[in-house]
Amino acid sequence: MNKSYLSTIALAAAIWIISTVSNPNCFAGPVGSGVGTNFIRIMEIQGAVEVLHSNATVWVAAQPNQILQSFDRIHTTDNSRVTLRWPGQSVLSFGASTDLEIVPPALPDDQPGVHLIQGIISYFHRDKPGSIHISTRGAVAGVEGTEFVLAVDAAQSTTLSVVDGRVRFGNEQATLVLTNGQ
Numbered sequence: 001m002n003k004s005y006l007s008t009i010a011l012a013a014a015i016w017i018i019s020t021v022s023n024p025n026c027f028a029g030p031v032g033s034g035v036g037t038n039f040i041r042i043m044e045i046q047g048a049v050e051v052l053h054s055n056a057t058v059w060v061a062a063q064p065n066q067i068l069q070s071f072d073r074i075h076t077t078d079n080s081r082v083t084l085r086w087p088g089q090s091v092l093s094f095g096a097s098t099d100l101e102i103v104p105p106a107l108p109d110d111q112p113g114v115h116l117i118q119g120i121i122s123y124f125h126r127d128k129p130g131s132i133h134i135s136t137r138g139a140v141a142g143v144e145g146t147e148f149v150l151a152v153d154a155a156q157s158t159t160l161s162v163v164d165g166r167v168r169f170g171n172e173q174a175t176l177v178l179t180n181g182q
Contacts, residue, residue, distance in 0.1 A: 039067050039068065039069065039087065039112070040067070040068040040069075040084050040085065040086055040087075040102060040112055041065060041066070041067055041068070041084065041085050042062055042063065042064055042065065042066045042067075042068065042074075042082060042083075042084055043064065043065075043083045043084065043085045043091070044064065044081075044082065044083040045062055045063070045064055045080075045081075045082050045083075046080060046081045046082070047076065047077065047078075047079050047080025047081065047096075048061070048076070048077040048080050049061070049062040049074065049075070049076050049077075049080055049081075049082045050062060050074070050075055050076075050077075051066065051068065051072055051073065051074050052072065052073040052074075053069075053072050054069065054070065054071030054072050059075075062074060062082065068084065068102050069102065069112075070102055070103060070104040070112055071101065071102065071103070071104075072101070072102045073099065073100070073101045073102075074099075074100060074101075074102075075098060075099040075100070076094065076095060076096055076097065076098050076099075076119070077096070077097070078096050078097060079096055080095065080096055081093065081094065081095040081096065082094060086111050086112070086132060087111060088111060090111075090123070090124065090132060091123070091124045092114065092121055092122070092123050092124075093121070093122045093123075093124075094119055094120060094121040094122065095119070095120060096119075097118070097119055098116075098118065098119025098120060098121065099117040099118045099119060100114050100115060100116050100117055100119070100121070101114070101115045101117065102114060103115050103133075103135070106133050110132065110133070111132050112132075113132055113133040113134060113135065114132075114133075114134045114135070115134075115135045115136070116134060116135070116136050116150060116152050117137075117152065118152050118153070118154065119151070119152065120149060120150070120151040120152075121134070121149070121150050121151075122147075122148075122149050123147065123148055123149075123150070124147050134150060136150070136152050136156075136158045137152070137156045137158075138156065138158055138171055139158060139169055139170055139171045140169070140170065140171065141160060141167050141168070141169045147162075147163035147164040147165060148160060148161060148162045148163055148165070148167050148178075149161045149163065160178060161182075162178045162179055162180060162181065162182050163180070163181075164180055165179070165180070166178065166179050
């Protein structure tokens with residue numbers, strides 16, 4: 001990918017993070033009860049966002065404050081976006097034409113992770129390093145930083161841009177540690 005495309009992704013991420021963090025509803029406390037503390041909540045929806053629950057065969061419209069569990073899938077259509085919040089107040093935002101799956105924690109003390117199938121996500125992290133893992137078809141990102149953008153295109157090429165902090169990104173062949181601006 002060329003430098004101008006990466007600059008565009010970084011700029012979009014910065015705008016997305018600022019708009020997400022400045023939204024007071026993004027960090028609202030849990031609504032309702034009856035669910036454990038290790039869940040992901042849909043905080044904000046714009047446009048058409050759908051969820052396929054792990055035990056279902058039909059996609060349904062996503063709702064604000066909806067709880068997502070391991071193996072639930074969520075996707076957005078054109079001109080849509082959604083913001084998810086983890087128990088530790090970490091926020092993941094993604095826009096149009098993004099498809100991902102919630103995955104179980106990698107270790108007992110970790111939180112649920114994300115498998116990014118296609119699209120672009122923007123992540124703002126407020127929890128302990130390494131507690132949330134984000135995977136793509138070819139690599140895993142272990143969060144050691146606070147803000148980054150991860151993109152997977154239709155050809156399954158992955159681009160990671162670190163806005164602030166550190167992200168350990170790799171697979172069985174190699175691991176990179178990316179820092180601010182990389």
